[in-house]
Amino acid sequence: MEATKLNFPEGEKWVWLEVYKDGKMIPQFDENSVSRHFYDIDQKNLEAFLMVHESGKIFEIPVSHEYNWRLIHFYRCIKRFGKEQSYTRFPIAGYQITKYGRNFKVLVAFHDDGNTSFVYE
Amino acid sequence: MAAIVEIRVSYGSTETVEAADAADLNLLNADVGSGQNPTNYPIPIPSEGSNYSFERWFRAYVADMGGSSVVKNFRVYADTDAPIPGTILRYGQAAAYQAPVNTASTIATANIPTTEPAENLYIGGTAGGEITAAGSYTDYGVLQLEVPSTASLAGGTANITVMWDEIA
Numbered sequence: 001m002e003a004t005k006l007n008f009p010e011g012e013k014w015v016w017l018e019v020y021k022d023g024k025m026i027p028q029f030d031e032n033s034v035s036r037h038f039y040d041i042d043q044k045n046l047e048a049f050l051m052v053h054e055s056g057k058i059f060e061i062p063v064s065h066e067y068n069w070r071l072i073h074f075y076r077c078i079k080r081f082g083k084e085q086s087y088t089r090f091p092i093a094g095y096q097i098t099k100y101g102r103n104f105k106v107l108v109a110f111h112d113d114g115n116t117s118f119v120y121e
Numbered sequence: 122m123a124a125i126v127e128i129r130v131s132y133g134s135t136e137t138v139e140a141a142d143a144a145d146l147n148l149l150n151a152d153v154g155s156g157q158n159p160t161n162y163p164i165p166i167p168s169e170g171s172n173y174s175f176e177r178w179f180r181a182y183v184a185d186m187g188g189s190s191v192v193k194n195f196r197v198y199a200d201t202d203a204p205i206p207g208t209i210l211r212y213g214q215a216a217a218y219q220a221p222v223n224t225a226s227t228i229a230t231a232n233i234p235t236t237e238p239a240e241n242l243y244i245g246g247t248a249g250g251e252i253t254a255a256g257s258y259t260d261y262g263v264l265q266l267e268v269p270s271t272a273s274l275a276g277g278t279a280n281i282t283v284m285w286d287e288i289a
Contacts, residue, residue, distance in 0.1 A: 077285050081128070081281045082141070
């Protein structure tokens, strides 16, 4: 299988990698640092969805095709005003399933230093 | 690539919109833009009843989508709803601008949330709205500080957080 080169544009510590059932792998950013759109991901044929830190650390978002499983990925942006202004942006990824008529979400935040934490919403 | 989202302050009896990210969201005893020295606009503690800051009106403005397809789910909260003991920091939202008042706001009527709320800065007047093109605004967030006669004579700070989500 041919190796897939991952591109980490400036400011992006984590990128996603789509792995499909037919073995095809598509990175989030192309060689020109242009991001794929989340809605371009073919979730029905996804074998694995990986979040990769620039250090090489890999976190796999479980993929299932039961219970109307849906992949989630977005960036959480936080701007603070007070004695000092600050701005933070980091990706959150996970999935949502519908079981017994209820939606359940599992979300993980991916921090710049490579650490992860669960997100409760 | 991140979208460029600015928090833009509006003020004046006829709306003046700041054309850049707000320097601050300070609550003052004058209807002026951001970047003022707050010691020049103190809100006096009344001998009875309450005084109010001028409402602070602001919106989020998406200057550049930065490759994102959607910007949404804006939320506003603070680390305290009493930046000075006895005072009350309130928040509300509106789809259309009104001149800021320094009487009890009819918009900023609820204590500002002090934990992450559900979406409370709408897009297009309803929850669940999305911005999909640069040059778009959210609705208005409105802040006001009530200073009752029982407030402490002190300065104080609330850290206001504006949070949103971007989908690549």
